[in-house]
Amino acid sequence: MNTVSDALARVLDYHERTKHHLNRYAAGPETLDWDSQPDPFRRFEGAPTIRLPLAAGRLATPFGALAAPETVPPQPLSLEPIAILLELSLGLSAWKQYGPDRWALRCNPSSGNLHPTEGYVICRAVPDSPDGVYHYVSRDHILEQRCRFAEPGETPRLFIALSSIHWREAWKYGERAFRYCQLDTGHAIGALRYAAAALGWRLRWVSGIGFAELAAGLGLDRDEDFSGAEREDAELLLEVIVDPASMESGATVPLPPAAEWHGRANVLDPHPIYRWPVIDEVAEATQPPATTPEPGVIETYPPRQADCPEPAAALIRQRRSAQHFDRREVLSTAGFYHLLDALLLRRAPPWDVWELIPRIHPVLFVHRVEGLEPGLYALPRRSAIESELRAAFRSDFTWIKPTGCPDHLPFYRLAEGDCGRLSRVIHCHQAIAADCAFALGMLAEFEPIVEKAPWRYRQLFWEAGLLGQVLYLEAEAIGVRGTGIGCYFDDVFHELLGLSGRTFQSLYHFTVGFPLIDTRILTLPPYADRP
Structure with missing residues (x-):
């Protein structure tokens, strides 16, 4: 049986060795044969x-x-x-x-x-x-x-x-x-x-x-x-x-x-x-043990203003991952703050699926949002972590709340400036990270969490994926589209923020913008052979 220290050592070793770096990527296959891709559907024959x-x-x-x-x-x-x-x-x-x-x-x-x-x-x-x-x-x-x-x-x-x-x-x-x-x-x-x-x-x-x-x-x-x-x-x-x-x-x-x-x-x-x-x-x-919910104080926010009349079933089924973005379009201020507000923890779907303190905090590269200066921004998702982030981040960050930002939204500008090229480099040189309205990195409270319970390495990724699902669907609801990004240069992003050590680590990145649709690709019904 693994001790906690053994399990922690394996988790930290895995996390470090699977980081992408500017001079090398994490170990992966040297070639892919798409004709031999694994079957995407599991079956239990004879059941x-x-x-x-x-x-x-x-x-x-x-x-x-x-x-x-x-x-x-x-x-x-x-x-x-x-x-x-x-x-x-x-x-x-x-x-x-x-x-x-x-x-x-x-x-x-x-x-x-x-x-x-x-x-x-x-x-x-x-x-x-x-x-x-x-x-x-x-x-x-x-x-x-x-x-x-x-x-x-x-x-x-x-x-x-x-x-x-x-x-x-x-x-x-x-x-x-x-x-x-x-x-x-x-x-x-x-x-x-x-x-x-x-x-x-x-x-x-x-x-x-x-x-x-x-x-x-x-x-x-x-x-x-x-x-x-x-x-x-x-x-x-x-x-x-x-x-x-x-x-x-x-x-x-x-x-x-x-x-x-x-x-x-x-x-x-x-x-x-x-x-x-x-x-x-x-x-x-990281095999999860039987555990008890993590106690914590839930922040009090005003009710969300969500008035999308489209049937949930239709919106859920139309969700797609954007492949390319139109950089000529600008995201409205209302749409942008609607997306950020959806990321705050409330006793409502999807956050009510568990009783856990929010440990994931977005850092945003804002490119094309109405009324916002391009630059680097942060959204601490619980008030108690803000002082720790300020202490861990670069000392020259301004932490200014933008004019017109809703009072309850903990959203701050860290630095002004066009960060399109920087965002593209950090995200493995992918154009979508610069062509979107905004990109973000999901910064996790990391080593203090996993050193107590190594299985929470999984759970921190679950929380990051849950944030991604919120962004996917809420983006669809306001007429734009998102896409998750798993390829980014981990420590380059950390260095940009002035982070050292593993108190905070980025686990997932995401982009939102106006999609360009490839009309050469046909879209067919999911169950055409079913009545």
């Missing part, structure tokens, strides 16, 4: 299946209503709303085609569109769904029954579990892939929370279940079911709450014994060329 209805189009909840969840009447717990939850979170949103190439897009974004995240459904006394564990297959919108429980449940309870297949990301990104798998988990958490809110449901992280218990409950530890196939790493368990008044007080959930298991995992890549053992090492070092 009984349940064909889910495609019903999300009938859900009329406006996207703006999700900011005030008490206004959305809860759907009853049955198979059709469960199908909508999965369709709007982990399901396909479209197929794309360019010449002979065809690929799927999903409602939950993923680094490189590689989708390492797998979803599982656990049903106890749920109408129309026999008790058991199910694997969700997004390609076909079906549930595969992995097991049925030996003991029937008495109280209706529904859970969603997430796992990661590291090889899907490592095939393209090498050692840095573990980072991206955790960011994708964060995106999936956000996608599930937004979809649940559209149904009038709550979603709660079940922190009282540890890695080994969750892996066993999902059947991920069954060697006989994964013979020759890529393994999955359990991430976390979420409980769907239909009626908060009947919510059980216990933090843990017993996973009852299975009467029998069904299905064998398919092989995703029959001829892998590379191996990255450091990914397995950091995965083992």
